[in-house]
Amino acid sequence: MSPSATTQTRQIRNFIDGNPVDGVRTFNKLNPIDGSLIGEVHEAGPNEVSLAVSAARAALEGPWGRMSVAERARIMRRIADTIDRRADELVAAEVGDTGKPEALARDLDVARAAANFRSFADTVSSAGLDSFLTELPDGRSALNYAIRKPLGVVAIIVPWNLPLLLLTWKLAPALASGNTVVIKPSEETPSSATLLAEILAEAGVPRGVVNVVHGFGEDSAGAFLTAHPGIDGVTFTGESSTGSAIMRAVAPRVRPVSFELGGKNAAVVFADANLDAAIAGLARSTYLNTGQVCLCTERIYVERAIFNDVAAGLAEHADRLRLGRPEDPATTTGPLISQAHRAKVLSYFELAQSEGATILAGGGIPTLGDGLDGGSWIQPTLWAGLDNSHRTVREEVFGPVAALIPFDTEEEAIALANDTDYGLAAVTWTSDLARGHRVAQRMRVGMSWVNAWYLRDLRSPFGGVGLSGIGREGGRHSFDFYTEPTNVCVQL
Numbered sequence: 001m002s003p004s005a006t007t008q009t010r011q012i013r014n015f016i017d018g019n020p021v022d023g024v025r026t027f028n029k030l031n032p033i034d035g036s037l038i039g040e041v042h043e044a045g046p047n048e049v050s051l052a053v054s055a056a057r058a059a060l061e062g063p064w065g066r067m068s069v070a071e072r073a074r075i076m077r078r079i080a081d082t083i084d085r086r087a088d089e090l091v092a093a094e095v096g097d098t099g100k101p102e103a104l105a106r107d108l109d110v111a112r113a114a115a116n117f118r119s120f121a122d123t124v125s126s127a128g129l130d131s132f133l134t135e136l137p138d139g140r141s142a143l144n145y146a147i148r149k150p151l152g153v154v155a156i157i158v159p160w161n162l163p164l165l166l167l168t169w170k171l172a173p174a175l176a177s178g179n180t181v182v183i184k185p186s187e188e189t190p191s192s193a194t195l196l197a198e199i200l201a202e203a204g205v206p207r208g209v210v211n212v213v214h215g216f217g218e219d220s221a222g223a224f225l226t227a228h229p230g231i232d233g234v235t236f237t238g239e240s241s242t243g244s245a246i247m248r249a250v251a252p253r254v255r256p257v258s259f260e261l262g263g264k265n266a267a268v269v270f271a272d273a274n275l276d277a278a279i280a281g282l283a284r285s286t287y288l289n290t291g292q293v294c295l296c297t298e299r300i301y302v303e304r305a306i307f308n309d310v311a312a313g314l315a316e317h318a319d320r321l322r323l324g325r326p327e328d329p330a331t332t333t334g335p336l337i338s339q340a341h342r343a344k345v346l347s348y349f350e351l352a353q354s355e356g357a358t359i360l361a362g363g364g365i366p367t368l369g370d371g372l373d374g375g376s377w378i379q380p381t382l383w384a385g386l387d388n389s390h391r392t393v394r395e396e397v398f399g400p401v402a403a404l405i406p407f408d409t410e411e412e413a414i415a416l417a418n419d420t421d422y423g424l425a426a427v428t429w430t431s432d433l434a435r436g437h438r439v440a441q442r443m444r445v446g447m448s449w450v451n452a453w454y455l456r457d458l459r460s461p462f463g464g465v466g467l468s469g470i471g472r473e474g475g476r477h478s479f480d481f482y483t484e485p486t487n488v489c490v491q492l
């Protein structure tokens, strides 16, 4: 007799005012590796969301709202140390929800979670004030200085691809600035956010400062949260269309938003590039995290003279990727997050063929055996024979696939790369650094790499233009959203 669902099955609850809270219903979280049940997630209804917002408001008006910067920075560093100490648990949570290789979860997702808290502890500790000694026409003077206050109760809504990294990339500056938050993790990845709430309490974050509500978007916790009158701002990472929906939700109350949205990122490879480095870099920027990174390359423009060499080298990389269990050190690539997302990516595989694509690698579903065929696996794929007029070259797939397209001149390459409504990231591969600087600056994106990809300085501005987002995250740029300046002018 199988054990009853509520006795043996793991329960993933909301975390409100320091306590686990049941939802109005539960939904299943399945393991992307093999489709097995990981646990039941408690979906927050309107009441639970209101409880979370009220708890955050109360905490903001309590000791947390009066805490010094130095004390908040000390707590942030304690959070980072606790993350390091409990890294194995966080890796297990991330790997269970996403199926990504353990090494990737450890070296990227969890390592960056601790780094995010340390980075913003440093930034907030060294942040100065804007101040001016103003000379007046009549010979007197005035002192202008701007203090920065917390925005207030902030809604943090995050996606499933880098769950802990992206949550802490928002949570760290939010807390550093003295805000309180209500987090709505993705329905696909509830585990690490729930565990993080426990870690924050252990590190000394007072109850009510951080609250976690689970659920979906429309007609669920996400929409209840963004429409809630007690929210002072929304920071969101996810699809561009969801960003539009959230803008509509906060519009009646004119609440500020910070958006990190979708992308259709281009790489440009010039014939003078170091070919081995460029091909290895393209393989990483196309297939990392099974192509489920907002910065991933989905369009690769190659100078015609080396097109066949890049095509052959990248196809070989794609074919060599090792799909398998997360704990296997030989595994390089996990599954997509869900069967639903795999169906979306496969629909683009079919569309590409109807648009005339030549498949240079992959193109379908692998047969893995070993009990894995119930998972949401897909072959790393590479297309040629498409151009900027095709939907598969214009729409974000968010999977392990890119289209290779030839070009002849620098001007043509820049025009092709900028021919998109997105504007998140670009990569330029060339050994002529003058050209590297020139081309990188002309890309209509928020982040432009030369001979590298996803090389990060957490103090630099991170974000996109057009459909890719509003605002920037990183270093002092984050405080433009998480704080409200008050300028004080004193006649001297």
Ligand SMILES: NC(=O)c1ccc[n+]([C@@H]2O[C@H](COP(=O)([O-])OP(=O)(O)OC[C@H]3O[C@@H](n4cnc5c(N)ncnc54)[C@H](O)[C@@H]3O)[C@@H](O)[C@H]2O)c1
Binding pocket: 157, 158, 159, 160, 161, 162, 166, 184, 185, 186, 187, 215, 216, 217, 218, 221, 222, 223, 226, 237, 238, 239, 240, 242, 243, 245, 246, 259, 260, 261, 262, 263, 293, 294, 396, 398, 424, 464, 468, 469
């Ligand atoms: N720019 C970046 O930094 C960045 C980073 C990661 C992912 N992304 C983008 O995110 C997308 C993939 O993530 P996803 O599928 O989770 O995105 P998504 O927009 O479907 O969901 C993201 C989050 O928003 C919630 N949500 C959905 N509809 C909502 C609504 N109407 N109101 C409030 N909340 C709502 C979801 O429950 C989830 O928690 C891709 O487009 C990718 O490019 C962007």
Ligand SMILES: O=C/C=C/C=C(\O)C(=O)O
Binding pocket: 161, 162, 166, 169, 292, 293, 294, 295, 456, 462
């Ligand atoms: O999938 C998107 C990745 C976003 C990465 C960051 O926000 C970062 O590295 O700070």
